[in-house]
Amino acid sequence: MLKVLVKLSCTLAVLLTGLACEKSVSFDLNGQPPKLVVEGTIESGRPPVFFLSRSLDYFSEINPSILSQSFVRGAEIRLSNGTRTHRLKEYTLTNTAGNIYYYSIDSSDLATAFIGEPGKNYTVTILAEGESYTASTTIPLHLKTVDSLWWKPSPNNPDTTKVVLMARVTDPAGFGNYIRFFTSVNGSAFNPGLNSVFDDQIVDGTQYDIEVEQGVDRNTDIDFDNYSFFSRGDTVVLKFTNIDRATFDFWRTMEYNYGAIGSPFGSPTRVLGNISSGGLGYFGGYSVQYNSLVIPK
Template sequence: MSEHSRCFLLSLGNRIFVSYMRIQTILLVCCCAWMSCEKDITVDLPQGEPQTVIEGTIVNDEYPEVILTRSFSYFSHISVDQLKDAFVHNAVITVSDGNSTMQLKEFSKDTTNRVKWYYYTADTTQPAAFKGKLNKSYTLRVAVDDQTFNAVTTIPGAGMVIDSTWSTIYSKDPTLARLWARITDPQERGNYVRYRTARNGGVYRPGINSTIDDQIVNGTSFNTQLDAGHDRTQEINFDTYGYFKRGDSVNVEFSNIDKATFDFWRSLDLAYASNGNVFASPIQVRGNISGALGYWGGYGARRLNVKIRK
């Protein structure tokens, strides 16, 4: 390489270096200026007024049960004391079947987390007490704090039925198995189901999606998976979600419900499944009690026990 070429390259390198340093200096000044414009911003999030929350159920051959609470703010840090204070007492709650009306009584029971659980159900010492029956409608009336809430539900007498069940072994983990069911839907359109499962004598829990409708399968027999119930206070392990352990004794609660009850649980399941997903659309949980949160739902329940093969 000639001396002239070396001088030219050296000069060009110096110019590039100087230009680079000027750019770095400009960027540094801009960053400092931008940082000097920062200030702390405090966002005053609205707390919202507490609302009445009603969770009422009536199942065939069982007494109705209503849990009455107040809602929390979305950003609340919930403590044991707050949970205790959430229950609403001294409400006047009645259930009517069109012929008879009974007033529910408030009871309580202890839980393992030091919170006493309050609920309203039939006072069986009274002659007016009655249980739910298939093919009947029931009106709930809740009067509390100068407010009155009403809702109506029906316990379906017919609908989808489980014809048979079986299990399949999970290929990636032979200790796990999937539970399947063959379900038959009537010719009449508009049947809805909610199911829950309990393992080895435990509590009944729903899966992430706990509802079935006949929008696509009307009038047919079809196979579907029955997911193992999930404790919604725990994180989901999607590698093992929905599977049972081989040898499990599984109780399945398979309940025909009306459309309003289906809409409530369907929307609640969707809201739970999308929780934490910033790209998911907001989902409004659809209750059937005007002026209050929650629902009043009737269940035509059938229960069966399934043994997962070893």
């Protein structure tokens, strides 16, 4: 148990009397039992992928060994598209940081396997460590689209090798079209934007031009002065996805919390997942469009 002493200034008393006062408040920060953390996705034209892990305490030490041990193994995951139900299989990836465990299509049982399809609903049931969890998602029809990509010199940037990427987007009439975007540069992995999800409250039913920032790897230090730019000679692929409201809410609140870490003006926000029974994380569907652009040197 950890006790934190917080001193609260009595602002009103200071304003009225000119006298300062403060109050001591003690908080008991109890350790919490680990919870199941789910990161499940299904994209149009691709098989489902699930990562299961256990949550770590706020003050826990984190290193590659601990992270590798946090994966939940031996779970039973059954995914349904309303017509078929398929039991996913556990797989292992080995890299320099240790083993990564994930669940996807069982290649020995392709008769019941399926890939993501726009316009369909998906429901998952997870049996892990004696507990049962459920979640559902939709892969929306791909109604919001990127019509074209182009680049232009970065304004007010003395580095003439830096450029900005622009996209022309068409949003259909009717609210509720949510998107998330990723970029890949010169064949690298797809990384999401620093703020990667958007709704259509302002742009509903319009065609508009918008700057596309380069995606970021949050496991590395981010240069906030230059992270969003691309360079002359880059080959850029934009991964533009339509998502449902639950997926939008998860990433909207998650990214807000990312941005609030370490900020004296930030306030904690509950991350809105869609996993039942107290599970953390989300199961999300993505309808995917790819656009590419070669930026000349």
